[in-house]
Ligand code: C2E
Ligand code: MG
Ligand code: MG
């Protein structure tokens with residue numbers, strides 16, 4: 001009897017492994033088709049200047065909008081896109097589309113300061129030998145002011161091969177773009193690299209911001225990250241600002257910028273444009 005059960009369980013396991021593999025293969029094919037058919041869209045989440053309450057910029061976040069209208073979030077496809085290399089053409093599309101849109105909005109809705117556009121770069125994209133020339137070509141092609149472009153890398157990207165990372169970041173700086181370190185605190189940054197990478201922006205991961213009002217340690221961690229950024233002359237963005245209380249605490253800690261559901265969810269381009277037309281981004285509190 002034990003033997004039967006054992007066999008049964010083995011088969012179950014086998015089937016699920018098979019389903020998983022087939023599922024991934026299907027997903028890869030469907031993602032490839034989706035890219036060809038133009039089914040990816042960007043949503044834009046506002047990033048606010050906390051002292052003035054002004055809209056400072058947006059982060060471009062990719063979604064797969066199926067013909068049925070269903071939206072698929074990056075958590076459900078970015079990893080497969082990474083594993084299959086599809087992230088390279090997808091990432092290039094994101095870069096071009098985000099820069100093209102922002103260049104257009106700069107012209108149509110000029111504000112006191114041009115909005116920044118933050119774009120996520122995956123590890124695999126960063127490893128491409130021609131990344132810098134791709135970025136350079138897109139800047140020329142779209143006419144975007146390079147100082148408004150913020151490329152978001154994560155600690156895993158930056159630590160992999162530090163000598164190359166330093167060289168590539170230098171070349172990206174030479175193009176005039178800015179570099180943000182995303183999800184800061186979740187990886188294994190060597191503090192000395194923070195300085196050597198000459199980062200412009202440090203994004204405090206949502207997991208820390210959530211803990212701001214949960215325990216004294218939560219507050220101290222954010223405070224420590226913010227003073228680290230300040231001492232290095234790096235701007236700080238708090239991710240995952242969800243409540244008025246989070247905002248108050250971040251303001252009291254002199255955090256430069258905030259991003260999160262409290263201000264706005266990631267918006268389709270049409271909704272962001274409506275906000276820009278309203279001139280809401282010109283309001284100060
Ligand atoms: P991320 O770069 O850290 O982006 C922030 C994520 O947090 C977004 O999820 C955003 O919707 C979510 N978020 C923002 N504010 C809040 C909040 O107040 N509360 C909560 N609970 N969540 C908040 P999203 O759009 O699902 O993206 C997830 C991740 O997928 C991104 O994390 C980024 O790592 C990756 N990603 C998104 N777009 C791209 C892309 O174009 N290229 C690459 N390589 N990765 C991307
Ligand atoms: Mg990001
Ligand atoms: Mg992030």
Ligand code: MG
Pocket residue numbers: 182183205206239
């Ligand atoms: Mg994050």
